[in-house]
Amino acid sequence: MIIHSRTERFDVGSPNLFLxxxxxxxxxxTRVSKELRTHLNQSxxxxANS
Structure with a gap:
């Protein structure tokens, strides 16, 4: 069985699946936290400019 994430494919039989x-x-x-930081800074x- 293959698991698909947004960016990668993993074979469930892989010993490195957990890692x-x-x-x-x-x-x-990390991506989500960068997006949140960007939105917070914009807000x-x-x-501050209003």
């Missing part, structure tokens, strides 16, 4: 999954989650969390700047 690969953890790294994939970490990358996704703060909008408030």
């Amino acid at each position: 690969a999954t953890a790294l994939s989650f970490e990358r996704e969390a 703060v700047n909008r408030i």
Whole structure:
């Protein structure tokens, strides 16, 4: 069986599946946190400039 994430494919039989999954989650969390930081900064700047 193959698991697809947004950016990668993993073979469930892979001994490194747990590590690969953890790294994939970490990358996704980093991406989301950067997006949230960007939105927060934009909101703060909008408030500061109003």
